[in-house]
Amino acid sequence: MLETAAFIVFAGLAIGCALAVVLQRNPLYSAISLIGVFIALASLYVMLASPFIAAVQIIVYAGAIMVLVVFVIMLLNVEEDVFSTKRLKSLGAIGAVMGLALAAQALFIFYAVNRGLPNNAAATDNPTMGLPFEIGKSLFTSYLLPFEVTGVLLLMAIVGAMMLSRRLQTQKLEEVVEEERERRHDN
């Protein structure tokens, strides 16, 4: 009983916040709603007996990535949604297709659970499954290759960021500043 009530609260929170992310016109409100989605999802993970994933979800997404997003919004101080609806119209069709795919996925999960297809053993059957020990073991044994490939991907991102933020030579910097000045003068 209590579990169902908690599920309804957190699932409702997740859906409500997700709607707010899309519907809010102020980008900072959208970002805050997205943090709400992450926290609600983490609560659902806890209910699915995976506390480790829940904690990592909050530390990485809500605690690190969203801080950077909020940081950028605060720095740029984007007040309201400035995009015209005309420009977004072409995206409507893509959005519809994506939405259909997502709905099909959700329906398939319902179908799989109802039909009792294999590989749908409940996570709670094995109480140690969501704990750090088990996750670490599978990361370093059966899923070693994907894990290391992800590491290389992140390394590439770091190298890219360093390339972008590297200080330019003084002469080059002057050129860039000059270009920027001309561009602003034209406007």
Add this chain to the structure above:
Amino acid sequence: MDLTNAAVYFLIKFAACFLAFNAVLMVVAYTVLAERKVLGWIQGRIGPNRVGPWGMMQPFADLLKFIFKEDIIPDKSTRFVYFLAPLIALICALLPMVVYPFGPNVNLTSLGLQDIPYAGQYLSSFPLAIARFDVSLLFVLAVTSIGVYGIALAGWSSNNKYSLMGGLRASAQMISYELSMGMSIIGVVILAGSLDVFTIVEQQTISWGGILPGWYIIPQFLGFIVFLISAFAETNRVPFDLPEAETELVAGFHTEYSALKFALFFMAEYVNMFTVSAMCATLFLGGWHVPGLSHLVAYGSIPYAIISVIAFFAKIFGFLFFYIWVRGSLPRFRFDQLMNFGWKFLLPAAILNVVLTITFVFILNGSR
């Protein structure tokens, strides 16, 4: 009193949280007084001494003043976020208290409460912690990482350039130092083999060679130093109090906050100091453990538990005194010095600590 009933269990946990949070807030009120007194002594002044004997009632006078002051909301502020920010700050500061063990498991059977139905199994080993779960250390890190938003959003929503600068500085500083803080506790996690704070403390009750206490400050001294320095930065205390540097930013992120909302930020800062001190004592100084106490009093008995709880608080107060001492002694960093120190010295030191710990554990345990 059926303890297996979910509603009863919920009520008991709620009462425990209520008690713990109020106790922490009382400690915080007197930390503020202690800070003013100790700073007074350091600077050759007397400090507050008017309200009550030795100024002991000063915190309550301050609180009454905060409550009755006019609550000013800036016209151009973003109303909802402006209200939300102090709440996030205080809640995220208080939440970690849920997982810290205040003492060992206590055997309460001598109290003669066995007649209460269903209570017997809990009485024989009653944990002095509100919640115990496998990833409680990660829970603490997760909650503190959410705490950044309190300050960042306060700075943004006030619509004031000083507040915004303070908020930006605070978020940049807290992300940078959170990294070295998380790195510095990995050594402890490796040694203890667990992310459960309760287990980490229990692992420290052994002793190294029968003489030294088994506290992790001895094998993890580098980690301890890195953790302590990042803890100062995480709580925005001197010498890392750049988010509220009054010579540059008026009062930083809380410039536009007044009355009780300012009090919430003020409380959040001191609660943060308390929880970080509790974490430091738990991870590196053996939590409630007193070396040699089990020879005098039986482990799990009520006197043992009382002495342990007092020892835990004594360690926390030691750290709080250290905070105040440093505030009285050190000047403030410049912002570029702060960033350089965090990324170019503290983080490599923390990584070195992790590498050393892994190497030593591997050599000592052999390749299992």
